[in-house]
Amino acid sequence: MTPDIARYLAVGAALFVIGALGFLTRRNLILMVLSAELMLHGVSLSLVTFSRMHQSMEGQSFTVFLLTVAACEAGLALSLILALYQKRKSLDVNLWSTLHEADVPPPVDDISIESTPVQQFPKLTPAGNVPVPGTAGSGVNTNRT
Amino acid sequence: MQWLSSHLDLVVPLVVSALGVWWLMPQRRSRPKVVGLLLSLCGFVILEGSLSGVPGPLTESVLFTIFAIGAVLCGVLMVTCRNPVYGALWFALATLSTCGLFLLQSAPFLAAATIVVYAGAIIVTFLFVIMLAQQHGATAYDQQASQPFAATVGAFVLLGALLATLQNWSVQPSAADEPAVATVQATASSSNPLSQPAPGQTLGTMNGLGRSLFGDYLFAVELAGSLLLIACIGAIAIAPRRAQGTL
Numbered sequence: 001m002t003p004d005i006a007r008y009l010a011v012g013a014a015l016f017v018i019g020a021l022g023f024l025t026r027r028n029l030i031l032m033v034l035s036a037e038l039m040l041h042g043v044s045l046s047l048v049t050f051s052r053m054h055q056s057m058e059g060q061s062f063t064v065f066l067l068t069v070a071a072c073e074a075g076l077a078l079s080l081i082l083a084l085y086q087k088r089k090s091l092d093v094n095l096w097s098t099l100h101e102a103d104v105p106p107p108v109d110d111i112s113i114e115s116t117p118v119q120q121f122p123k124l125t126p127a128g129n130v131p132v133p134g135t136a137g138s139g140v141n142t143n144r145t
Numbered sequence: 146m147q148w149l150s151s152h153l154d155l156v157v158p159l160v161v162s163a164l165g166v167w168w169l170m171p172q173r174r175s176r177p178k179v180v181g182l183l184l185s186l187c188g189f190v191i192l193e194g195s196l197s198g199v200p201g202p203l204t205e206s207v208l209f210t211i212f213a214i215g216a217v218l219c220g221v222l223m224v225t226c227r228n229p230v231y232g233a234l235w236f237a238l239a240t241l242s243t244c245g246l247f248l249l250q251s252a253p254f255l256a257a258a259t260i261v262v263y264a265g266a267i268i269v270t271f272l273f274v275i276m277l278a279q280q281h282g283a284t285a286y287d288q289q290a291s292q293p294f295a296a297t298v299g300a301f302v303l304l305g306a307l308l309a310t311l312q313n314w315s316v317q318p319s320a321a322d323e324p325a326v327a328t329v330q331a332t333a334s335s336s337n338p339l340s341q342p343a344p345g346q347t348l349g350t351m352n353g354l355g356r357s358l359f360g361d362y363l364f365a366v367e368l369a370g371s372l373l374l375i376a377c378i379g380a381i382a383i384a385p386r387r388a389q390g391t392l
Binding site: 020021022025026035038049056060063069071090092 | 166170189192193196209213216217220221223224229232233236239240243246247250251252254255258259262263266267270271274275277278279284286287289290291292293296297299300301303304307308311312337340341342348349353354356357358361362365369372373375376377379380381383384385
């Protein structure tokens with residue numbers, strides 16, 4: 001094995017580990033799935049490197065299958081995330097910790113961090129004529145009283 | 146301890162980059178990002194320098210350095226950023242860098258397919274969902290990582306183990322290993338003959354990939370198609386039913 005190949009494998013390992021780190025630390029469901037995709041990037045980089053190392057196309061064929069599985073995974077994960085979001089109206093993974101071990105305390109939220117308040121934009125006062133259904137295009141406008 | 150002191154060239158950059166990544170993690174009090182970025186950049190550059198033994202052609206090594214550092218750094222920024230939209234965009238950049246590494250390894254079709262599938266489809270869908278679900282700007286759970294210190298230590302210990310294994314591989318191309326590798330190659334070529342590049346052909350052409358996919362792995366391709374169909378049906382079944390126009 002040439003040192004060149006070791007460098008590529010090192011980058012693949014680093015990508016995998018960074019993805020795992022993101023999966024463990026982030027609390028946003030979407031970012032967790034994205035981190036899993038980063039792990040898949042690391043694996044596919046390693047597979048392509050193995051393909052060049054053995055001078056055979058098998059690694060690249062595996063990478064094509066890996067792409068397929070990644071696409072399936074992303075679609076299923078997003079539909080799951082939408083279903084979960086509809087139940088709790090939040091993407092926080094800690095809200096789904098009812099299955100935690102009996103002797104492990106549930107995760108505590110740091111209350112000192114607040115969400116930024118929703119920005120309230122000024123509403124325009126209604127002006128002009130009220131459209132009346134049925135009269136559109138007839139050219140006759142009824143003034144608001 | 147002895148192992149640690151004999152592998153200082155591996156341990157020191159790993160510790161430095163782990164410190165940088167830990168510094169970048171979203172916390173209650175925001176730290177200056179530059180420090181973490183510089184620390185992790187230094188760590189990864191030293192790591193890259195310690196791994197490259199024999200220098201190859203200059204252009205290739207320069208391109209490799211750019212793409213490798215880009216991929217790893219964009220990955221770190223994606224994992225640590227506070228806004229999920231920026232996270233998705235950093236992930237797109239990491240994908241582009243990985244595709245550059247694919248191109249350097251003579252896999253042009255895979256590079257194009259990965260860009261199309263990831264940057265074209267997956268990122269756009271993720272952005273869609275982020276915008277559907279997080280219309281209210283920054284949220285509390287994005288500002289706070291869970292167990293950042295333990296996770297960073299664990300992840301970088303795993304990375305150190307992987308890199309130490311790689312170093313051992315590149316250091317000892319011992320003569321005793323040669324016959325084993327030769328038999329493995331022989332069995333591989335006899336079981337999957339179409340996956341070897343045809344005589345007179347270079348590795349990584351689309352012709353070769355097609356020969357391998359639709360020759361040796363034809364059933365697997367059919368299975369992958371069925372998997373896509375099943376995932377499609379499953380996504381439709383799982384996705385929530387809702388009234389028109391609401392989320």
